[in-house]
Amino acid sequence: MNEFDIVVIGAGPGGSIAAKVAADNGYSTCFIEKEKLDNGGRYKACGGAMAWELIEEIDYPEDKIGRVIESLELHHVDGEDFSKKGKGAVVWRDIFDKFLTDLATESGAILKDDEQMMNIKKVKAGYQISTRKDEYKAKYIIAADGVSSPTLKLLDWPFFKSQDVILTITKEMNTSKSYIDKILGSDTVHLFFGIKDLIPVGYAWLFPKTDKITVGWGNQIDLVKNSRKEFEKFWMLPFVKEALKNSTLEIFKPHLIPVGVRPKLYEENVFAVGDSGGMVDPISGKGIPYAMMSGQIAIETIKSCEKKDRLDKLGTTYEKSLDRRFLNILKAKRIARDKIFKDDESLKKFLRLWEKHRASEIVMKKLLD
Ligand SMILES: Cc1cc2nc3c(=O)[nH]c(=O)nc-3n(C[C@H](O)[C@H](O)[C@H](O)COP(=O)(O)OP(=O)(O)OC[C@H]3O[C@@H](n4cnc5c(N)ncnc54)[C@H](O)[C@@H]3O)c2cc1C
Incomplete structure (x- = not known):
């Protein structure tokens, strides 16, 4: 039996940072x-877009x-563009x-890759984790295994509401750098909106990378009738058709994005991190x-x-810290999202404001009201 203070399930951004910080703090991880x-x-199906501050920070x-x-560039299918x-x-x-990683x-931190977690159960003083290859024991569990979190499913935690899940489709298209620079611009990502004529709650995107374009589409899952047909509608927009002319498909992948917080983020030494918690x-x-x-x-x-000897406070401390650092803003944005995607007029009002303000500023200062 491999015994650790902390076992992290999943080596995405959430899991790897948890593992790093745990090891830096002297926990066997x-x-x-x-x-x-x-x-x-x-x-991994993802636009991979991030603020420059994060690039610098790490x-x-x-x-x-x-x-x-x-x-x-924010394109509304009605023809109005925002930047x-x-x-x-x-x-x-x-x-x-x-x-x-x-x-x-x-x-x-000790990485066990190519090893799928298959089972987890509560035992005396912690958890026992079984993978296809081995068994592990830990006092604390970090569930960083993505939106579908097999860990939290095995522990019977409640899943997200369907209004809080976005179905996405990603296609990676091979093209040339010079063509991307000419059509999309060398340093621009493009988002496409339109409630009535494109996507009821969500958007689509063209993200240029070196010599590839990541083409994506995402809509609230309970509003999707036929994802392939709806994706095709985006693909047929004149600007998109032109951008993808002569490109070839390399990868096609559907994936989910959680856009509301999971009903529970902590229980009995188990922490939901990242997508598993809907962050x-x-x-x-x-x-x-x-x-x-x-x-x-x-x-x-x-x-x-542990330092304060207040293990009874793990859950409240975790949730309060998340709220303080960023989760309160995400929760306010979840409420604002319903207002933004109410109709095309509200959406355009948001896009107009978004040109000049951060989305968090629009939401927290109630600029949409
Ligand atoms: C189409 C799409 C576009 C996106 N675009 C952006 C973007 O441009 N910018 C942005 O910031 N975010 C974007 N996101 C969101 C971003 O991808 C996620 O929020 C982020 O990956 C969450 O990180 P995570 O570590 O919580 O989970 P994940 O990155 O999902 O990592 C979970 C890990 O757990 C592993 N795992 C799962 N089950 C098991 C198991 N049983 N045993 C062991 N390991 C397991 C998985 O293999 C995976 O490596 C996008 C998402 C999608 C779907």
Whole structure:
């Protein structure tokens, strides 16, 4: 039996940061990932867009960036376009996630990749975790295994409401860098909106990377009637058709995004981190920084409650810290999302405001009212 203070399930951004911070703080830590990571990581359906501040904060090497971004073009299918300036980057998730995983192993966390967690049960003084290959025991569990979280399912935690789940389709299209630069611009990502004529609650996107375009579409799952047909409608928009002319399909992948907080984020030494807890911006779908922050906050919570000898406060401390750092804003954005996607007029009002303001400012200062 391999015994650890902390076992993290999943080596996405949430799991890797939790594993790194845990190891940095002297906890014996193991993180278990079902995918094989030795060949530079594995593909994950994701736009991979992030603010430049995050790139700087983690000292992410520039040669690992898919493209540096300076602006966001917001296209409404009615023909009205909006533009938002701001520096960011798009990254390939296999490379980005592997970078974070390496940080965790360098700090001393033990990575068990190519090992799927199959079962977890409560035992005396902790949990017993079974994978396809081995058995582990830990006092604390970090469930960082994504939106469907097999860990939380096995522990019978409630799932998200259907209004809080977005179904996405991603296609990775091969093209050439010069064609991307000509049609999409060398430093611009494009988002497409339209409640009546495109997507009732969500948006679609073209994210240029080096010589590929990540094409994505996401709609609230209970409003999807025929995802392939609805995706096709986006594909047939003249601008999109032109951008994807002569490109070839490399990868096709559906995936879910949670856009509301899971009904429970902590119970009996188990912490929901990142997508497993629904820590995603409900308006933009951005989840990478929140996964990373929640991984860090979960470990800081363990450390501070142990220090104060107040293990009875683990749940409230975790939830309060999440709220203070970012979750209160995401919760307010979840309420605002219903207002923004009420009709095309409200949506355009938001897009107009978004040109000049951060989405959090629009929501917290109630600029939509
Ligand atoms: C189409 C799409 C586009 C997106 N675009 C963006 C974007 O541009 N910017 C942004 O910030 N966010 C984006 N997101 C959201 C972002 O991808 C997630 O919020 C982020 O990946 C969450 O990180 P995580 O660590 O919580 O979970 P994940 O990244 O999902 O990692 C979970 C890990 O757990 C592993 N796992 C699962 N089950 C098991 C098991 N049984 N045993 C062991 N391991 C297991 C998985 O293999 C995976 O590596 C997008 C999401 C989608 C679907």
